[in-house]
Amino acid sequence: MTNSKRKGRITVPQIRARKGAEPIACLTAYTAPVAQHLDPYLDLLLVGDSLAMVVYGMDSTVGVTVDMMVAHGRAVVRATKQALIVVDLPFGSYQESPQQAFRTAARVMAETGCQAVKLEGGREMAESVRFLTERGVPVFGHVGLMPQSVNTAGGFRAHGRRDEEARRIVADAEAIAEAGAFAVVIEGTVEPVAREITEKIAIPTIGIGASPVCDGQILVTDDLVGMFTDFTPKFVKRYADLGSEMQRAAQAFADDVRKRRFPEPAQCFGVKAPAAAE
Ligand code: KIV
Numbered sequence: 001m002t003n004s005k006r007k008g009r010i011t012v013p014q015i016r017a018r019k020g021a022e023p024i025a026c027l028t029a030y031t032a033p034v035a036q037h038l039d040p041y042l043d044l045l046l047v048g049d050s051l052a053m054v055v056y057g058m059d060s061t062v063g064v065t066v067d068m069m070v071a072h073g074r075a076v077v078r079a080t081k082q083a084l085i086v087v088d089l090p091f092g093s094y095q096e097s098p099q100q101a102f103r104t105a106a107r108v109m110a111e112t113g114c115q116a117v118k119l120e121g122g123r124e125m126a127e128s129v130r131f132l133t134e135r136g137v138p139v140f141g142h143v144g145l146m147p148q149s150v151n152t153a154g155g156f157r158a159h160g161r162r163d164e165e166a167r168r169i170v171a172d173a174e175a176i177a178e179a180g181a182f183a184v185v186i187e188g189t190v191e192p193v194a195r196e197i198t199e200k201i202a203i204p205t206i207g208i209g210a211s212p213v214c215d216g217q218i219l220v221t222d223d224l225v226g227m228f229t230d231f232t233p234k235f236v237k238r239y240a241d242l243g244s245e246m247q248r249a250a251q252a253f254a255d256d257v258r259k260r261r262f263p264e265p266a267q268c269f270g271v272k273a274p275a276a277a278e
Contacts, residue, residue: 010043010084012116012138016182018043019204024183024216026206027224030055030072032079034221039080044206046118046140046218047073049088050147053230054222061147064090066104073112085114086140091148094119098131105137116182120146122172126179133180141176143197144169144210145188156233158209160193169193170200177201185218186210188235209235 018024026044029035030051038045051072052058066089073087087108094101105117116138119125129139144159160166169189174197176184183204186194191211198205198213207214219236222228226241256262265273 006082009080009082009115012084012182015044015084016203019202019215024204024206026216026218027221028054028218029076029080029221032075035076035079038221039083042083043216044218045076045080045083045085047076047085047087047112047114048118048220049090050220054220054228060150062091062151064088066090066093066107070108070111073108073114077113084116085112086116086118087112087114089117089119094128095121095125098128101128102132102135102137105132105139109137116140118142118185120148121176122168123175126175129176129179129181139176139179139181140206141173141181141184142187143172143176143184143189144186144193147187156188158188158190160190166190166193166196170196173197173201173205177203183216186214188233209233 015024024043025041026046027038027042028048028050029038029045030047035045047069049061049064049069051068052061052064055072058064069087069090073085077085089101089104089108093104101119108114108117117132118140119128120142122143129141132139145156146153147156150156160169170193173184173186181203183206184201185206185208186197188209191213194205194207194210195213198215204215206216206218208218220228223232223236224239226238226243227246229243232238253262265271
């Protein structure tokens with residue numbers, strides 16, 4: 001099913017209104033051609049800072065800059081007409097103060113044309129979320145496993161197994177929702193915690209490794225289509241194998257070049273195609 005009946009982009013209030021109603025389908029996009037392919041089918045596209053690993057081969061999202069997010073955000077906005085576009089605020093660009101968060105978010109929105117920003121954090125970010133939303137910046141929250149905190153969390157693991165941690169994640173999601181976020185990502189979190197949050201808060205929960213109880217789901221597109229294979233988390237389901245398909249095409253091309261089978265007359269200028277055999 002596509003969004004083809006929709007006139008213009010889905011809006012932040014429309015996403016919010018889907019709470020407990022129709023599930024919300026979201027994916028990441030970092031480039032114009034990929035965004036263009038995804039746009040008709042998705043409700044929300046996230047220009048995620050996961051581009052650090054997926055596009056730039058970095059070890060974590062910590063090295064991403066605002067300039068990188070602006071460049072990719074602009075490309076995705078230009079290539080799309082229907083999905084809501086959200087751009088991640090990168091590590092170090094918003095945690096210092098609500099004012100810093102506002103300056104970064106305003107720059108990202110003005111320079112990309114995106115409709116909202118995403119930031120990681122719970123109770124400690126609630127004041128900033130309120131500051132932004134009261135000043136016209138829609139905020140998508142992110143709790144549970146937070147990749148920008150990988151150095152303090154000590155790696156990637158499922159969150160919420162211990163009772164104290166479970167209480168903390170629920171309190172984080174509640175704080176972000178009360179502060180005005182329009183939706184919240186729950187990442188790498190056990191099902192009972194995702195369920196409790198989804199039942200308690202008034203905004204949509206978007207799960208990634210947080211079970212089907214959430215109001216919507218998001219995955220990294222390159223994981224979904226088999227383009228990024230360095231590390232595949234348990235929660236990823238692979239729907240295509242474009243990596244193998246690309247290798248096959250590259251091998252066939254190289255073979256044709258080496259055997260002088262490419263280019264053929266059809267791909268040349270000023271070369272007559274041989275007459276068809278009678
Ligand atoms: O950066 C990202 O891609 C994300 C999603 C996976 C939620 O934050």
